[in-house]
Amino acid sequence: MASSVLAPVQERGRAALEQLGLPNRRQEPWRLTDLKRLEAVSALPASSSPLPTSLPASLKGVTRMVINGFDDPLAGQVLPEGITALNAEELEQALGHTLDRCGCAQVWPVEFNHAKAQQILALRVRGRVGPLELVLAAGAGLNATRVLLLVEEKAELELMQVLLAEGASAHSHLLEVHLGQEAQLRHGVLATADGASSLMAHLAVEQEPRSSYSLTSVVQGWNLGRLEPRVVQVDGQAQTVLKGLAVTGADQQLATHTAVRFDGPEGELDQLQKCLAGGRSHAIFNGAINVPRDAQRTNAAQLSRNLLLSDRARVDTKPELEIVADDVRCAHGATVSQLQDDELFYLQSRGIAAAEATALLLRGACQEVIAQLPAAAQVWRPLERVMESLAS
Amino acid sequence: MIRPDAELLLDIQDLHASVEDKPILKGVNLQVRAGEVHAVMGRNGSGKSTLSKVLAGHPAYRVTGGTVRYRGQDLFELEPEERARLGVFLGFQYPVEIPGVSNLEFLRVSTNARREKQGEEELDTFAFEDHVHDKLKVVQMDPAFLERSVNEGFSGGEKKRNEILQMALLEPVVAILDETDSGLDIDALRIVAGGVNQLATEDNATLLITHYQRLLDEITPDYVHVMAAGRILRTGGRELALELEQTGYDWVDQELAAQGAA
Ligand SMILES: Nc1ncnc2c1ncn2[C@@H]1O[C@H](COP(=O)(O)OP(=O)(O)OP(=O)(O)O)[C@@H](O)[C@H]1O
Numbered sequence: 050m051a052s053s054v055l056a057p058v059q060e061r062g063r064a065a066l067e068q069l070g071l072p073n074r075r076q077e078p079w080r081l082t083d084l085k086r087l088e089a090v091s092a093l094p095a096s097s098s099p100l101p102t103s104l105p106a107s108l109k110g111v112t113r114m115v116i117n118g119f120d121d122p123l124a125g126q127v128l129p130e131g132i133t134a135l136n137a138e139e140l141e142q143a144l145g146h147t148l149d150r151c152g153c154a155q156v157w158p159v160e161f162n163h164a165k166a167q168q169i170l171a172l173r174v175r176g177r178v179g180p181l182e183l184v185l186a187a188g189a190g191l192n193a194t195r196v197l198l199l200v201e202e203k204a205e206l207e208l209m210q211v212l213l214a215e216g217a218s219a220h221s222h223l224l225e226v227h228l229g230q231e232a233q234l235r236h237g238v239l240a241t242a243d244g245a246s247s248l249m250a251h252l253a254v255e256q257e258p259r260s261s262y263s264l265t266s267v268v269q270g271w272n273l274g275r276l277e278p279r280v281v282q283v284d285g286q287a288q289t290v291l292k293g294l295a296v297t298g299a300d301q302q303l304a305t306h307t308a309v310r311f312d313g314p315e316g317e318l319d320q321l322q323k324c325l326a327g328g329r330s331h332a333i334f335n336g337a338i339n340v341p342r343d344a345q346r347t348n349a350a351q352l353s354r355n356l357l358l359s360d361r362a363r364v365d366t367k368p369e370l371e372i373v374a375d376d377v378r379c380a381h382g383a384t385v386s387q388l389q390d391d392e393l394f395y396l397q398s399r400g401i402a403a404a405e406a407t408a409l410l411l412r413g414a415c416q417e418v419i420a421q422l423p424a425a426a427q428v429w430r431p432l433e434r435v436m437e438s439l440a441s
Numbered sequence: 442m443i444r445p446d447a448e449l450l451l452d453i454q455d456l457h458a459s460v461e462d463k464p465i466l467k468g469v470n471l472q473v474r475a476g477e478v479h480a481v482m483g484r485n486g487s488g489k490s491t492l493s494k495v496l497a498g499h500p501a502y503r504v505t506g507g508t509v510r511y512r513g514q515d516l517f518e519l520e521p522e523e524r525a526r527l528g529v530f531l532g533f534q535y536p537v538e539i540p541g542v543s544n545l546e547f548l549r550v551s552t553n554a555r556r557e558k559q560g561e562e563e564l565d566t567f568a569f570e571d572h573v574h575d576k577l578k579v580v581q582m583d584p585a586f587l588e589r590s591v592n593e594g595f596s597g598g599e600k601k602r603n604e605i606l607q608m609a610l611l612e613p614v615v616a617i618l619d620e621t622d623s624g625l626d627i628d629a630l631r632i633v634a635g636g637v638n639q640l641a642t643e644d645n646a647t648l649l650i651t652h653y654q655r656l657l658d659e660i661t662p663d664y665v666h667v668m669a670a671g672r673i674l675r676t677g678g679r680e681l682a683l684e685l686e687q688t689g690y691d692w693v694d695q696e697l698a699a700q701g702a703a
């Protein structure tokens with residue numbers, strides 16, 4: 050759809066990539082990245098077949114759309130009441146607005162997506178809309194997908210995004226969301242793979258005053274994974290909630306780079322990022338919070354809690370607070386720990402075997418985030434997926 | 442109730458244990474028979490909780506000497522979970538908070554682990570709900586606590602009630618209650634003590650670690666032991682606890698000094 054609109058974007062993206070080259074370790078956001086894997090991703094041919102595995106039926110009442118980067122996702126699709134597709138003119142006007150506002154130009158995964166995505170799903174949401182599920186899945190190769198959402202003033206949407214991959218494949222995903230005044234978006238992301246595929250997902254969200262955005266992300270099983278949620282409260286006075294769970298095993302590397310900026314007063318942020326790292330894996334969290342001078346009375350809290358499940362796993366966690374306004378509450382904290390002996394012993398002293406006690410504790414640690422996913426996530430059994438990957 | 446011919450449940454002989462290479466227990470001797478209630482008292486830091494954790498199998502404590510037999514079996518050959526399944530119960534002085542793990546689920550898994558060992562059928566979610574509601578009455582606990590994470594955000598007294606609820610569910614053979622009375626208000630103390638009394642039979646035994654006579658007013662001990670410097674320094678009947686109320690622990694220093702000189 051609307052590939053004519055995308056043509057100039059692709060051109061710009063290709064030019065930007067040419068100019069930027071591949072990221073290198075001297076660049077702070079890529080300092081810890083395994084660049085060989087990134088190079089492999091950038092060399093993948095575009096995917097042209099659907100995911101071989103069949104999908105579970107969606108939850109009753111949920112509208113599902115499957116996006117693979119080559120079929121038209123709107124073909125034969127009945128959109129729920131309140132959701133309409135943007136026409137070419139509207140799209141041209143809206144496209145890239147949020148990216149500019151969020152400062153995403155020259156960000157490598159964004160330009161990469163610009164260069165690669167052949168189509169875009171662009172939707173407008175009005176009023177209270179039934180839950181929507183976007184499944185992003187394709188067979189071998191690079192699956193470049195792009196979605197744009199305009200959530201109008203006072204509109205409410207529950208959006209579940211599922212990113213799936215198997216084998217030698219990768220996702221490049223770019224999401225732009227504009228939330229009008231008093232709009233509400235409850236957003237879930239479940240990105241799950243089998244350890245061989247890679248993920249680069251950039252989520253740019255622009256919030257007008259009194260809007261509320263809540264993102265729950267569960268990311269697990271990527272050879273090289275990168276999730277980049279960026280939120281800008283354009284005039285402050287909005288609510289942002291970010292809850293993230295990143296699970297790594299084997300030799301996987303998964304980076305979560307979040308950035309929240311308050312371009313006005315009285316904004317709120319409640320953020321929890323959890324990483325569970327096993328095997329020889331490497332989990333990275335970078336949490337930027339930007340509170341400029343006119344963002345007085347901002348109230349932000351960021352907590353990063355990390356669990357090392359093996360001696361060879363590694364976690365790097367870094368808050369990046371830039372606070373210029375003086376009347377601000379900004380709490381942050383980070384912990385890296387192992388499973389607590391005392392917790393394990395307590396369970397064992399009640400007859401629960403060590404292995405089962407460990408599983409109970411891990412379930413508990415994951416559940417804190419997973420329980421926040423929209424209801425549509427159920428059919429994907431997120432907790433079971435994560436627990437299975439931890440057991441293997 | 443003292444019956445010399447009752448089964449010897451717990452037989453502790455010359456037990457030594459260290460934590461981080463620091464010796465804490467230095468020769469504990471104690472025999473507990475079925476039907477008995479023992480009180481263990483003693484100053485802060487004398488080793489009471491260490492004894493309880495060694496018996497339950499906490500990995501931080503290393504046994505460096507002596508033996509403990511539980512119903513004739515070498516206790517230290519058993520993993521902590523195996524001890525629990527066989528009926529050793531430790532009510533923690535500081536119950537552990539476990540965020541994200543539902544109390545109900547935890548209680549069910551643990552109850553079933555013990556039941557399986559006793560040859561009883563596993564309780565499914567529904568059967569367990571009925572079962573646990575019966576047991577809640579023992580400690581007069583609000584069912585709302587079942588829906589919360591294990592001990593998370595529970596007040597001190599609520600945590601202790603949750604411990605006794607677990608005891609009621611697990612039906613232990615030897616229950617070691619480490620300061621279950623501390624942090625309880627007067628009513629809660631009666632309720633918890635009443636629960637412990639209800640659960641006591643002639644086939645099981647209770648080891649109460651406490652600092653206060655007020656618990657022993659509610660649960661009458663057959664024996665009172667005073668621990669000092671990692672050993673049991675003196676053993677008597679319930680009158681010893683009353684005596685301690687009067688004299689305090691000053692005599693302990695004299696006795697230890699005298700023993701050291703000897
Ligand atoms: N895990 C540990 N690490 C270091 N020292 C410990 C540990 N556990 C116990 N100890 C030390 O062992 C000694 C005995 O402690 P314990 O907890 O057994 O005393 P207690 O008799 O239960 O005291 P209280 O009446 O205060 O509960 C103390 O000096 C304590 O500091």
Ligand SMILES: [Mg+2]
Pocket residue numbers: 489490491534619620
């Ligand atoms: Mg103690």
